[in-house]
Amino acid sequence: MLEVKQMYTLKTARDRLGLSQKEAAKRLGISDDVLSNYERGKTYPNVLMLKKIESVYGVKYDQLLFLEKNNA
Incomplete structure (x- = not known):
């Protein structure tokens, strides 16, 4: 049987953990502006x-x- 994986956008993956954009960016070692650009596809x-x-x-x-x- 084919396994179906749960898919996430970066924002939904972050929201699933209850992280703010600023908090997630800090954990990733990037600015929240960079994370925002990733999330928006810029x-x-x-x-x-x-x-x-x-x-x-x-x-x-x-x-x-x-x-x-x-x-x-």
């Missing part, structure tokens, strides 16, 4: 940041959905 995290996001948010990179730049 910029995208690199591989090292994806690993941090996995660790802090408790989700695998293949469970994350990224908004397209034109949706921001």
Whole structure:
């Protein structure tokens, strides 16, 4: 049987943990402006940041959905 994974946007993954954007950014070691840009699809995290996001948010990179730049 095919396994269906739960998918998250960065914002829903953060909200699931009850973290504010500022709190999550601090845990990730980035500014809240950078996190805001990731969440809105203005910029995208690199591989090292994806690993941090996995660790802090408790989700695998293949469970994350990224908004397209034109949706921001």
